[in-house]
Amino acid sequence: MTQRNRQIEGATPDAPVHGARVSGGVLSLSGRLLIENIAGLSRETGEARAIDLSEVSHMDTAGAWYVVDLQRRMADGDDAADVTIRGADEAQQQLLETVRRNMPAGDAATIPRRTLADRVEALGRKTVATGRAAVELTEFLGQVMAALGRVVIHPSRLRLTSLVHHMQEVGWNAIPIVALMSFLIGVVLAFQGSVQLRQFGAEVFVVDLIAIAVLRELGILLTSIVVAGRSGSAYTAAIGSMKMREEVDAMRTLGLDPIDILVVPRVLALILMLPVLGLISDVAGLVGGAMMSWIELGVSPAVFQSRLVSNTDVWHFLVGMIKAPFFALIIGIIGSYEGLKVGGNAESLGRLTSTSVVLSIFMVIVADALFSVVFALIGI
Template structure:
């Protein structure tokens, strides 16, 4: 006999008469009807005409009971056979209870506990980064002592990925930054009749800070994520475990070429960014202020010392090491699921960019203190 559900409205609420045999095929309609009635008010479920009741129908009734209780209503069963009542009781008892985690009230001790745990987690994270840095230095030293173990092909490949393919975006970014600096500087300096000093503004800003800093931020965004995704994917597919089984050191094969490629290419990208930024600034100065390219170059050479370029470029190796270590560390922390890969990739980008900015600030404070 096919399953039927009849709904009537009484003075005591909804009356649902169930009839026939219920199976998994009838679950969708039965569950929707029961849940809708349970959300509106008191419900009486008449099982007198039910000839067969399986666990799917019993689950729908138990879920409707929970919904009715949550809404402050009641769901009453009538006419159920002993077997049907026992089945519903069994399913009701087997329903999982959601974990009720009470939110602790805010207090000084709770705040101190959370702060202490955050500090401890940060210390562990820094220790792991230092561990990766130590492994890189050790494996690089071993590669220098045993050149046959050095993976030159992998280094060249990563130099291309990290450096050559980043040239267009780095050059465009620096060019536009130079244009913006010249335009904004001209608007401000024109008020004092000191338009010629826009050359000094552009040169010092780009050579000392913006050129290498923005280059490092772009590289951190595209390279740290690439390192994490590549190493994390290999870890998900257990390729790193396979490398260890074959006697291949993952640090030598994966970490050393990537970090070394960054060490080699980031200073070059910084120089390209400096040149593109000065070109953009010179072009905008010519258009906006009428400063000819010859005057721009002459002013640049006479009033801008090499120290400004050195201050900027000395940061490049530190930025490169931090970006590479953060990206490789995040890749090694990836678990066996895609969610972990996405989370670690996002974390690597944020951490790398934040670290670059912090290092740049520390260098600025240091150079200010020593008078450079």
């Protein structure tokens, strides 16, 4: 074994780094080409067309990358094979060849500027993808409704323990945040309404404003948005995690329907608990509005109650309660559907969880707008 080979294997003390020098068209490298040393070496190659490694004592992967990069710089667009590397022993040659095979082909191609036709094509593709997703979601809705129908016909198919657990998670555990949010909304409505109505001496009508806004729209709408962000995302994350761990595939292998086991209890829990949360939201909103009306306008709780009962149609309350099951169905279906679409990586789980929340809130607002139009047309 030669003295230089013994140095490469580490049998001798560390050699100093002598760097690189160009002489007679040859770039001679010397010393130790290691990751901690190559940063200080020059990358100027001059007119050299060959690289001499006979004085290199140590070389690691970073050093091999440095040599291959110098070879490409010398080629300057020509075939890099025209620039010779000499003086390398067998181990160094193998390392250089391994690094060369794994080097990127070159600078990334410049991304061409998008034309109007490209933008129209991208818009068309997104439109088609959205249409396909809508069809798939409608199909999934049909499957869930069929599963709910089977549960109604055969109640023994219902997983009662799972249902009660999800009712607690969706309903009971959400009461504090829903009640606090609605209370503050009532306070804001009373305060802002009083500022505007005081200009016309109609402060007492703030009761009608609060009652109609909270009972008919804001109570159930804001509750649904909170539930979509809280429970809809939890549905997607939980089912998506099971999909990542292949538990859903294992269910199908055992002859179990994931919709019956995972989706139906969650959707049914939402359908049962969202009206309850809506009722709590309405009460909290009215309490907040009554408190601020008393503080800001001097409308006593007794006056607030009597005007609320005498001037507020019961249909304002029923409109909100009618919306609740439909909003619950939207949130449950979208949350479960996105969860079952999760792939085998964490990136898809995070992306689809965000998609679930955004899509649920958007569809709830769209449904609320449609309900408003329908109720206005029938005079409710």
